[in-house]
Amino acid sequence: MSNITMENKTIDTQKIKRTERIKKAVLYLLLTLWSIIVIFPFYWMILTSVKSYSAYNSEYVPKFYTLSPTLKNYIDAFTAVPLSRYFFNTFIFTVVTTAIMMVVVVLSAFAFARLDFKGKDIVFALFLSLMMIPNELVVITNFVTITNLDMRNSYIGLILPSVTSVFYIYFLKENFEQIPEELYKAAKVDGTSDFKYLLKVMIPISRPTIVTIAILKVIECWNSYVWPRLITDKQEYYLVSNGIQEIRENGFGRENIPAMMAAVVVISVPLIVLFLIFHNKIMEGVSRGGTKG
Amino acid sequence: MKIRLEHLTKRFPNRNKKIKTEVVAVNDFDIEIPDGKLIGLLGPSGCGKSTALNLICGLEAPSEGRIYFGDEDVTDIPPEKRGVGLVFQNYALYPHLTVRENIIFPLQNLKGDKKLTKDEMNRKAEEAARLVQIENLMDRRPGEMSGGQQQRVAIARALVKMPNVLLLDEPLSNLDARLRLQTREELSRIQKETGITTIFVTHDQEEAMSISDMIVVMKDGVINQTGEPQKVYDDPVNLFVAKFLGTPPINVFEGEVRDNKLYVGENDILDIKGADDKKVYVGIRPEGFVLNPAGRLKCKFVRVEVMGRDTSVIATNEAFLGESIRAIIPTEEKKEPADGVVCFDVKPFKVLIFDRETEERIYFEA
Numbered sequence: 001m002s003n004i005t006m007e008n009k010t011i012d013t014q015k016i017k018r019t020e021r022i023k024k025a026v027l028y029l030l031l032t033l034w035s036i037i038v039i040f041p042f043y044w045m046i047l048t049s050v051k052s053y054s055a056y057n058s059e060y061v062p063k064f065y066t067l068s069p070t071l072k073n074y075i076d077a078f079t080a081v082p083l084s085r086y087f088f089n090t091f092i093f094t095v096v097t098t099a100i101m102m103v104v105v106v107l108s109a110f111a112f113a114r115l116d117f118k119g120k121d122i123v124f125a126l127f128l129s130l131m132m133i134p135n136e137l138v139v140i141t142n143f144v145t146i147t148n149l150d151m152r153n154s155y156i157g158l159i160l161p162s163v164t165s166v167f168y169i170y171f172l173k174e175n176f177e178q179i180p181e182e183l184y185k186a187a188k189v190d191g192t193s194d195f196k197y198l199l200k201v202m203i204p205i206s207r208p209t210i211v212t213i214a215i216l217k218v219i220e221c222w223n224s225y226v227w228p229r230l231i232t233d234k235q236e237y238y239l240v241s242n243g244i245q246e247i248r249e250n251g252f253g254r255e256n257i258p259a260m261m262a263a264v265v266v267i268s269v270p271l272i273v274l275f276l277i278f279h280n281k282i283m284e285g286v287s288r289g290g291t292k293g
Numbered sequence: 294m295k296i297r298l299e300h301l302t303k304r305f306p307n308r309n310k311k312i313k314t315e316v317v318a319v320n321d322f323d324i325e326i327p328d329g330k331l332i333g334l335l336g337p338s339g340c341g342k343s344t345a346l347n348l349i350c351g352l353e354a355p356s357e358g359r360i361y362f363g364d365e366d367v368t369d370i371p372p373e374k375r376g377v378g379l380v381f382q383n384y385a386l387y388p389h390l391t392v393r394e395n396i397i398f399p400l401q402n403l404k405g406d407k408k409l410t411k412d413e414m415n416r417k418a419e420e421a422a423r424l425v426q427i428e429n430l431m432d433r434r435p436g437e438m439s440g441g442q443q444q445r446v447a448i449a450r451a452l453v454k455m456p457n458v459l460l461l462d463e464p465l466s467n468l469d470a471r472l473r474l475q476t477r478e479e480l481s482r483i484q485k486e487t488g489i490t491t492i493f494v495t496h497d498q499e500e501a502m503s504i505s506d507m508i509v510v511m512k513d514g515v516i517n518q519t520g521e522p523q524k525v526y527d528d529p530v531n532l533f534v535a536k537f538l539g540t541p542p543i544n545v546f547e548g549e550v551r552d553n554k555l556y557v558g559e560n561d562i563l564d565i566k567g568a569d570d571k572k573v574y575v576g577i578r579p580e581g582f583v584l585n586p587a588g589r590l591k592c593k594f595v596r597v598e599v600m601g602r603d604t605s606v607i608a609t610n611e612a613f614l615g616e617s618i619r620a621i622i623p624t625e626e627k628k629e630p631a632d633g634v635v636c637f638d639v640k641p642f643k644v645l646i647f648d649r650e651t652e653e654r655i656y657f658e659a
């Protein structure tokens with residue numbers, strides 16, 4: 001009697017184990033498929049960048065591999081246009097914009113979260129309503145403003161419109177508000193000024209969120225295209241995103257896609273490195289900002 | 294340091310902006326707190342205990358009245374210059390700092406000739422840590438400690454500046470029953486060791502009674518009574534204080550004084566003198582009952598309950614206000630009456646009577 005139940009049990013566990021295994025196999029299959037879909041564009045980019053210009057143009061149907069890889073495209077990318085200058089511009093643009101924006105965002109989030117001033121709620125509601133205005137509209141008014149201020153073709157003209165972000169202010173304010181009021185009171189009893197409290201308590205506690213915002217902003221700056229394209233027409237102020245377009249147009253009669261891809265690879269590397277270093281932090285920050293309490 | 298509060302009042306605008314009336318959180322506080330004592334500030338939730346504490350430490354400005362530390366008027370002095378240490382219900386430790394950094398934090402704001410070097414700060418932090426016995430936890434973060442340990446860190450942080458006054462806002466309410474018992478003993482020890490005038494907020498009357506040198510019972514922003522715990526317990530000024538102190542709580546009956554006798558329902562339970570004839574509330578402490586088959590107070594027997602060291606008789610009576618009467622009796626007298634009626638005599642000094650309208654105490658001679 002007991003033997004039978006024992007056998008039944010082992011059969012049961014075997015069954016469970018088998019379905020578990022099948023589930024896992026399906027899961028892995030799907031994940032593999034997914035990662036292929038995600039990785040393929042990267043592969044294609046790198047592949048194209050090492051095909052020679054002539055080989056690329058002679059392939060009627062693009063091949064999935066190449067037998068004669070070349071690095072010439074990389075040299076072309078840097079020589080056909082002043083790509084290193086664009087790199088420098090992009091770097092300046094990204095660093096300065098992100099730095100200024102962090103200061104603006106942290107201070108305004110602090111004000112909205114911690115300070116009491118007249119009309120705070122109304123101002124914040126107005127701020128939030130700004131998020132509903134489509135970006136294209138903002139770009140047009142910004143363009144008019146910056147042109148009128150005679151700031152076309154200058155770093156300041158590039159940077160100024162993106163030194164604030166309503167969404168990030170909102171995001172960080174939510175985070176700041178989760179810091180218990182008692183910490184503030186305790187600090188006040190010890191004679192800590194508001195600014196010192198912000199520096200020594202609020203910012204360190206919210207560091208994951210702040211890092212996340214900074215990284216997202218860096219990515220946004222690095223990839224920005226429309227605004228720099230509109231506001232600059234001199235090569236000295238081009239960013240890499242504009243530069244890529246230029247390389248494409250620089251081919252011998254036809255578009256020089258391999259050189260462009262080489263440039264794209266070079267441009268993507270810093271972002272990929274950044275992401276690999278910080279991806280844990282980004283996830284942490286996003287999930288923290290989302291859940292309250 | 295002696296603390297004196299003079300007509301201290303705090304009004305808040307109503308949180309519901311449509312209602313214009315103000316909330317009076319603290320109403321005309323007028324007390325003197327002797328130097329070096331542990332004071333329990335006691336009252337139900339929302340009666341203004343935290344507000345009173347915030348006024349004393351300077352986080353809130355009073356609407357009226359003055360605050361004196363010793364002979365100095367500190368009403369308009371900012372909190373950091375008052376020399377107060379504050380401990381919160383949820384400890385309010387900085388989660389990103391280690392215990393050591395948490396304790397040092399208050400010292401880093403000292404300016405001018407009070408400024409300390411790193412070594413001095415460390416030494417002071419260690420001194421404070423020793424006092425609350427957490428020297429071996431100095432490099433942990435708050436998240437890696439138990440509630441009791443965090444609580445001690447909070448106390449160490451409040452003590453490190455050697456404040457004149459230590460204020461504790463429900464510091465034990467996050468601890469479990471046993472740890473609470475242990476920590477409150479510890480608190481009492483630390484207070485005695487340092488001799489710092491300490492005000493301790495709680496809504497747990499037992500906690501306040503057990504360690505305070507003096508308790509202040511408040512209700513709706515008004516101080517009802519101050520005094521030594523036992524004295525306030527034995528001699529409350531009104532029904533609220535009588536009900537608020539004591540576990541199990543006092544038993545309250547509807548009663549009447551008639552012809553120098555105190556009646557509960559139809560039973561005249563006590564001969565009294567010096568009280569006018571009128572309808573009253575009669576409060577009898579659970580330990581004020583004496584089982585006696587010929588006793589003058591007749592109640593309907595419900596059951597006997599044994600809880601740890603206490604044995605109580607649960608009974609009901611028509612005139613009783615509430616669910617059931619609880620009378621604590623010596624364990625050896627435990628037996629159930631045959632006819633379902635249990636009779637008590639009452640100890641005169643455990644019987645308190647109160648006016649029906651004002652709920653003020655009416656004094657009498659037994």
Ligand SMILES: Nc1ncnc2c1ncn2[C@@H]1O[C@H](COP(=O)(O)OP(=O)(O)OP(=O)(O)O)[C@@H](O)[C@H]1O
Nearest residue numbers: 305306308316318337338339340341342343344496
């Ligand atoms: N900033 C404020 N604005 C308006 N009303 C307030 C404010 N702070 C406290 N109150 C009100 O004052 C009263 C007393 O509050 P307080 O926090 O002092 O109570 P408490 O005795 O500490 O209660 P608990 O035991 O629940 O902590 C309450 O009615 C509360 O709603």
Ligand SMILES: [Mg+2]
Nearest residue numbers: 342343344462
């Ligand atoms: Mg409170």
